[in-house]
Amino acid sequence: MxxxxxxxxxxxxxxxxxxxxxxxxxxxxxxxxxxxxxxxxxxxxxxxxxxxxxxxxxxxxxxxxxxxxxxxxxxxxxxxxxxxxxxxxxxxxxxxxxxxxxxxxxxxxxxxxxxxxxxxxxxxxxxxxxxxxxxxxxxxxxxxxxxxxxxxxxxxxxxxxxxxxxxxxxxxxxxxxxxxxxxxxxxxxxxxxxxxxxxxxxxxxxxxHNKVDILPLKLKKVKIRERWFNYFIGVKDDHVLTKQRKPGDIWEQMYDFPLIETLDNEEYLKPDFWNQIKYLFGNEVNIKLLSQKKHLLTHQIIYVQFFGLDNYIVNFNLHAEIKSVLIEDFKALPHPKVISNFIETYL
Structure with missing residues (x-):
């Protein structure tokens, strides 16, 4: 044969x-x-x-x-x-x-x-x-x-x-x-x-030789990195807060929401996390947990939390990376899959 x-x-x-x-x-x-x-x-x-x-x-x-x-x-x-x-x-x-x-x-x-x-x-x-x-x-x-x-x-x-x-x-x-x-x-x-x-x-x-389930052989995979993303959803007058991701990391040049990355899923309860939130959105800001997701990439696991913002103020001169855009315009921009899924449900 x-x-x-x-x-x-x-x-x-x-x-x-x-x-x-x-x-x-x-x-x-x-x-x-x-x-x-x-x-x-x-x-x-x-x-x-x-x-x-x-x-x-x-x-x-x-x-x-x-x-x-x-x-x-x-x-x-x-x-x-x-x-x-x-x-x-x-x-x-x-x-x-x-x-x-x-x-x-x-x-x-x-x-x-x-x-x-x-x-x-x-x-x-x-x-x-x-x-x-x-x-x-x-x-x-x-x-x-x-x-x-x-x-x-x-x-x-x-x-x-x-x-x-x-x-x-x-x-x-x-x-x-x-x-x-x-x-x-x-x-x-x-x-x-x-x-x-x-x-x-x-x-x-x-x-x-009864090796169908064994072959082909592959060297051990690289270690999976775990990360914790905390997104903040601010909506006012048909506008939503957004930012464009920078080069050098996943999803570069795509659009998501203002983000604070933490070392674990409990850090958002700590004072330093709240200090960062107030720095971005003002001392009177309130947040509400909207959704939690686990997002799998090839070499990373991203634990995502979405928080809704209330009573927030953004100093766009101080935080130039954050923009306020029409929700319909935001939907037309390219997003990571985890963000587009959130948009379909909440915006």
Whole structure:
């Protein structure tokens, strides 16, 4: 049995009908690849359609404002991807005359495009013989060939990349890359893979050695950071208090509410916390707890508390980072998911 032939045979029978599979337009493929990074197809597809509708050509994307891009991106997470895409679109206009490159060596030089994305675009748009190695491919190769090097180790990445590249030789790159990625997504799934009906199971190392639930191996994850955000909601005369987040932290350049970050969820009861509140909103301010949420990010857990403000005064000259804007205008701005969820319920 030939591994590649079986993968392609399976793909032709089982592949999903996805819009970016019917084009060789590198720009459209790039949109799909960046949007679907660390995102399920079901979640990413509406965003792909929305971006393509707003920015049908790379020139349209390059001319967009960051605020517009982040608003469309809202809810997808990893917001640096959206900012990088805007930068990349401008690069394509400046360096390639508005024609999205299709060669690996040119793609890899663009911001936000790594080895995987460059391989995907160059193979799908230009049939270049570059193997894609994403989470789905790692999993299929590790299980079938019995590769036990951790997928996130230097040696593991090298071994998987070399194996993947050897398998794509003499194949139609676009077809084979799509096939093995789809096989990992639908058949050789992370949990509950469909081994009983898998066409590769008889020669699969993991299946034969009872290691399906073990492979692929991965080095221990980085420590999760816990943070406590206390947001203050001030509403007067159809206006709400807001601020734009600064660079260098999560959700940079997006909009939320005035915030005090504390070291734990009890610190808001302490005098120093109240001193900060009075400094921001005046000595006569009253607060009321409106909502508490636990927001999960890849390497952070954010415990969020929303407090309503009453009888507050803001010195906008002293606190220039805080703005008072119309609620309807505020809703049109890009927000982190935890903020947009709050807005839907309370504003």
């Amino acid at each position: 030939n591994f590649q032939n079986e993968i392609i045979k399976w793909y032709k029978l089982n592949k999903r009908d996805l819009p970016w599979r019917s084009t060789t337009d590198a720009y459209v493929i790039w949109l799909s690849e960046i949007i679907l990074q660390q995102t399920r197809v079901e979640q990413g597809l509406p965003y792909f359609n929305k971006f393509l509708q707003h920015f049908p050509k790379v020139e349209d994307f390059a001319n967009a404002s960051e605020t517009h891009v982040l608003k469309l991106w809202q809810g997808l997470g990893y917001y640096s991807r959206g900012r990088n895409m805007l930068f990349t679109a401008k690069q394509v206009m400046e360096l390639h005359g508005g024609i999205f490159p299709v060669k690996y060596d040119e793609l890899i030089k663009l911001k936000g495009i790594g080895e995987y994305t460059a391989a995907a675009i160059s193979s799908f748009a230009n049939n270049q013989s570059k193997a894609v190695v994403d989470g789905n491919v790692f999993r299929v190769l590790s299980r079938y060939f019995g590769v036990e090097e951790p997928i996130n180790s230097t040696l593991g990445k090298k071994e998987f990349t070399e194996l993947a590249q050897s398998l794509i030789e003499d194949q139609q790159p676009s077809l084979y890359n799509q096939a093995i990625m789809e096989f990992g997504a639908l058949q050789c799934k992370p949990k509950s893979p469909l081994c009983s009906i898998c066409p590769l199971r008889l020669n699969c190392f993991a299946f034969k």
